[in-house]
Amino acid sequence: MARVLPSMKDPPPGRRFGRIIYLDCSMWESKRAMQRKLAEELKLDRKTMAMFEEQDEEDDFYGADRASRGVIRNVAAVIDQTLRGSRFMVIFINGSDDEIVLGPFGVSDYHDHVVIWTFTSRTYAEKIRHTKIRLDSWWSLSHLTSPELSALLHEEAATLACLRGIDPTMALDCLFYRSFLKESRDITYQFIVREHDPSSIWICDGFIQGDRAREISKALEIDDDRYLQAEYIINDLSENIRTPYLIVQDADELLDAYEKRPYRWIAIKLKNNITSKNKKVQEDLQTTLAGASSIILGSGCSDESPHVLLPNDLFKQCNNLCMLILSRCSLSFVSPPFSQCHTLRYLGLDHCTDDGTSSQLEGEEDHITKWACLYSLLVLDLYYTEWGEILSEEKIELMANLAELNIEGVWCWQWICQLEKRLPYLQRLRIIKPPVRLAQTSPTDIISNSLIDKTELEVLDLSSNIDMENLPTSLSKASKLQELILDGCVGLEKVVLANPSLKSFSFDCSKHHVDDADKKYVKISKISLEGCTQLEKLILCGLPNLVELYLSRCPIKILDLKPW
Known part of the structure; x- marks a missing residue:
């Protein structure tokens, strides 16, 4: 007009x-x-x-x-x-x-x-x-025919593509994938998807590619209003027409309740162990998973949900598998069921345990052949999963392309020292909320030695590492570090950092990150960020003992100094 x-x-x-x-x-x-x-x-x-x-x-x-x-x-x-x-x-x-x-x-x-x-x-x-x-x-979506719903969804994707300057097919995939992740929220803990850069999962699955992959992902990620409109359409569409994903609330229903056809993305809630005793379910499950590029398996996101046993050959037919999340599953840590998935780029393990068969499988195959899944890995997430051996020297050597490592709720500092002179492309590292444990080696010393050569590191999150007393000055040499998060690090006494690439610094010990009982242990008294000439965002909350703050030459745009 x-x-x-x-x-x-x-x-x-x-x-x-x-x-x-x-x-x-x-x-x-x-x-x-x-x-x-x-x-x-x-x-x-x-x-x-x-x-x-x-x-x-x-x-x-x-x-x-x-x-x-x-x-x-x-x-x-x-x-x-x-x-x-x-x-x-x-x-x-x-x-x-x-x-x-x-x-x-x-x-x-x-x-x-x-x-x-x-x-x-x-x-x-x-x-x-x-x-x-x-x-x-x-108008009501329920009054539209399947072709009309499909046309309407394509129009939403075209609008999104026009607004963001991207390919319409890519935009449509994004709408479907967001819906897939949302509908799988009852199968796995959503923080495994939400707590780090969401674009990593989209890139790992492969429907966003090329030099602009991360830029496009960021642009798509923020358009919540467009996704909300598309979500209503997809909900009605899934009842009348084929969608590219499958959500199953009980693996026993696979044979009879769902159409047998290829699915790109699959999320299944497992209620029983997948063993030879229920061979029919196992075979049906393997057939269903065979062509998928993204798979989410879990027994639920409740602490009362039982751990479900997975057989070692569950993913043997998955030649296109790029993204895998396992939640509350029991599997072999020596020979995991995904070990031969050579296309795997994203691996997320949430509250998983070893099934106890490790000693029986030791030494069965050549190490390099058995761990083919690590060669293409870009993102590794370990949430409350005690599997330190995955960070052993021999396995880290195979993860040459790893760009993102997220570890939560696990004491892993004895393994982090293996990062030294390895993982040259690491861009994001999160080691947060480790359990309290007396350690012979200070986390500070390990960080200093392990990260000094990480020239590509952009984001470092060490939230709730309460045993850390000092931040290593070697972080000033991380030439691409843009974001540093120290929320809940109550044991830190001082921070002295002069990194010219740093854009965001957060040290939040407020009620959102520190329990009331631990507030009295907040020790930080000095923070010096002099020389951080690109620092734009500074969050300093709940630091009652802070008496020295140096911000010379810091062009701060966003400042948050809430007391609690």
């Missing part, structure tokens, strides 16, 4: 619009961002536009949430002056969840203007208070 109206034949003078202002805020950010778009449409002067930068800089410093940032009064006054005396139309695509009144933005009611706007909130009726004429377009 905004493009067509200016090219139409001139109407009578009384109906003519001097301006047509088009505001596309379908990707809603904040009222501040909307006002900036309005100012850009009106081509306001540089002095006025600079007010946005100045106010944003101030809000960044005080840690104001971007979504809550409102309009700037001085800018509104300039907009009001610019529009005064003209007749204009505003075409506004509202991506927020509420009616937006334009008066505070500088578009006063006394101006001679018309506003045409639209939004997709499902509760719009109760929120519209200032709009004079309303046209409702309501």
